[in-house]
Amino acid sequence: MFKKILIANRGEIALRVIRACKELGIKTVAVYSVADKESLHVRFADEAVCIGPAPSNQSYLSIPNIIAAAEITNADAIHPGYGFLSENAKFSQVCADYGIKFIGASADMINSMGDKASAKDTMKKAGVPCIPGSDGLLGSIEEGIKLANKVKYPVILKATAGGGGRGMRIIRNDGEFEKAWNDAKQEAGASFGNDGLYLEKFIEEPRHIEVQLLGDKFGTVVHLSERDCSIQRRHQKLVEETPSPIITERLRNKMGEAAIKGAKSIKYEGAGTIEFLVDKNGDFYFMEMNTRIQVEHTITEEVTGVDLVKMQIRVAAGERLEKKNYLPLRHSIECRINAEDAANGFRPSPGKITNFHMPSGFGVRVDSHCYTGYTIPPNYDSMIAKLIVNAPTRDEACDRMKRALQEFVIEGVKTTIPFHINLMDNPQFRSGKFTTAFLETFDFSKIK
Numbered sequence: 001m002f003k004k005i006l007i008a009n010r011g012e013i014a015l016r017v018i019r020a021c022k023e024l025g026i027k028t029v030a031v032y033s034v035a036d037k038e039s040l041h042v043r044f045a046d047e048a049v050c051i052g053p054a055p056s057n058q059s060y061l062s063i064p065n066i067i068a069a070a071e072i073t074n075a076d077a078i079h080p081g082y083g084f085l086s087e088n089a090k091f092s093q094v095c096a097d098y099g100i101k102f103i104g105a106s107a108d109m110i111n112s113m114g115d116k117a118s119a120k121d122t123m124k125k126a127g128v129p130c131i132p133g134s135d136g137l138l139g140s141i142e143e144g145i146k147l148a149n150k151v152k153y154p155v156i157l158k159a160t161a162g163g164g165g166r167g168m169r170i171i172r173n174d175g176e177f178e179k180a181w182n183d184a185k186q187e188a189g190a191s192f193g194n195d196g197l198y199l200e201k202f203i204e205e206p207r208h209i210e211v212q213l214l215g216d217k218f219g220t221v222v223h224l225s226e227r228d229c230s231i232q233r234r235h236q237k238l239v240e241e242t243p244s245p246i247i248t249e250r251l252r253n254k255m256g257e258a259a260i261k262g263a264k265s266i267k268y269e270g271a272g273t274i275e276f277l278v279d280k281n282g283d284f285y286f287m288e289m290n291t292r293i294q295v296e297h298t299i300t301e302e303v304t305g306v307d308l309v310k311m312q313i314r315v316a317a318g319e320r321l322e323k324k325n326y327l328p329l330r331h332s333i334e335c336r337i338n339a340e341d342a343a344n345g346f347r348p349s350p351g352k353i354t355n356f357h358m359p360s361g362f363g364v365r366v367d368s369h370c371y372t373g374y375t376i377p378p379n380y381d382s383m384i385a386k387l388i389v390n391a392p393t394r395d396e397a398c399d400r401m402k403r404a405l406q407e408f409v410i411e412g413v414k415t416t417i418p419f420h421i422n423l424m425d426n427p428q429f430r431s432g433k434f435t436t437a438f439l440e441t442f443d444f445s446k447i448k
Helices: 011-023 040-044 063-073 089-097 107-114 116-125 141-151 174-192 249-264 297-304 308-316 394-407 417-424 427-431
Strands: 004-007 027-033 047-052 077-079 155-159 169-171 197-201 207-215 221-233 236-242 270-278 284-290 331-338 355-357 364-368 383-391 409-411
Touching: 004 011, 004 063, 011 027, 011 040, 011 308, 011 364, 011 383, 027 040, 027 063, 047 063, 063 089, 077 308, 089 107, 107 116, 116 197, 116 284, 141 155, 141 174, 141 197, 155 174, 169 174, 174 197, 207 249, 207 284, 207 308, 221 249, 221 297, 236 297, 236 417, 249 270, 249 284, 270 308, 297 308, 297 331, 297 364, 297 383, 331 394, 331 417, 383 394, 394 417, 394 427, 417 427
Parallel strands: 004 027, 004 077, 027 047
Antiparallel strands: 155 169, 155 197, 207 221, 207 270, 221 236, 236 331, 270 284, 331 383, 355 409, 364 383
C-alpha cells in the first residue's frame, strides 16, 4: 500500500480522496492555487503545497509544478480526481517516468479510451454498438461538413479530450458548421489543452446512461450497475440517480456486459465509466469512456455499499477484485449544488458565503469543501456541494431529497437549490419519463 498520496485536484473531490486515504492509513498532500488557499482540502491534508496562481494552466494543469510538489514531499502516488489532468495521457506517463504511481489509467489506456475519438474505434473493434460519425479526429471544416451530410443532420462536435459539456456544439445545417467548429476548438483548447474534435450523429431526446466499472491488473473487470444522468443543461449534468427508471434487468445485463467487454479489450485497470445513449426503442450506443472517477460516483456507493475511491487506491496498489458485479439495493439521487442563478440562465454567482448549513438525517450525505466565510472563486467550476440521498424506492428518494434541499442553507451567493426543489415536485420528473431534452421545456419562471 502507498505511504503518501498527493491529490492533484481541488474542492470536494480532493477532500473526498483525503478522507479515503485517512481511513486507509495513508498520508496526504494537498496542492492548491493562490485562489484556493482557504479551501478545506488544504486544511485537512497532512501537507499542502501551493503550485501557482489562480489560472488553471498555471496551477492545476501545470504538470511540472505538480510533479515538483510530489518530489519535495516524497509522495509515492498521485490521485488526479476528476477533470484537470485526470485523463491526460502525458501526465500519466510523466508520473510513470518519475516512479510515481498514477491512480488512474495508464497513458496507453487513456490514449485508447480517454481520448474520445480513439475510444470509439476501440469500442467498434470490441463489438460494442457505436453512434455513426467520424472514425477519428476531423482535420478540417470541409471534412466535417461532408461527413455531416453523409450521416445526416443534426450532428454534434465533441472535444476528444473533453468532459463536462465543454467543447461540444450541436449543428443542424451547413451554415452553422464553421462558427460551431471555431467555438468548440477554442473552448476545448482552453479547457483541456487539446483542441481536437470529432463528429457524431446527434441522437435527439435520448437517455444518458453510464455504467460504473472497476478493473484490476489481473484482468478482472466488474460493473456496479448504471447511473441515469439525463437531467442536464448544455451537456452539463445537474442531477444523477441510480438505478435508472427506464432500465430493465435485461437491459442492465446487456449494457453491463458490453461495458465490461469494452474495458477488457484494453485490459483496463482502475475505476472508469462507460457512457451510453439509450434511444426510445431501448437500443443503446457507446458515447465515451471516462478513465477516472466521476462526480456522481457517490450514488453508486450509496446503493452498493462499495467505497469507490478506496477501491481505486487498492486496485492501484495491486489488490485483486472479487469477481462479481454489484446490483443496486436501494435508490439514490444526487443534486449538484452550484453557485448559479437558475432563474436567470444559470448565471454564475461567485462570492463569499455568509451562512452555510448542511442538511443531515437518515439517508442524507453532503460532499462539500465549503463553509461559512468561504469565498467561491470565479476561476473554476461553480459546484459548492453534492447533496446525495438514498431510500428504498425512487418516490421516497425524491421526497427525502426535497426535505434535505429545504434544510440546505447557503446565503451570500445564488445557488441551484431552488431549481432542485422545484424539480423534485415536477410531475414529469417524478414519473421518470424524461430525456436529455427535459430542461429545454422546463418552466424556470416558477423558481424563486
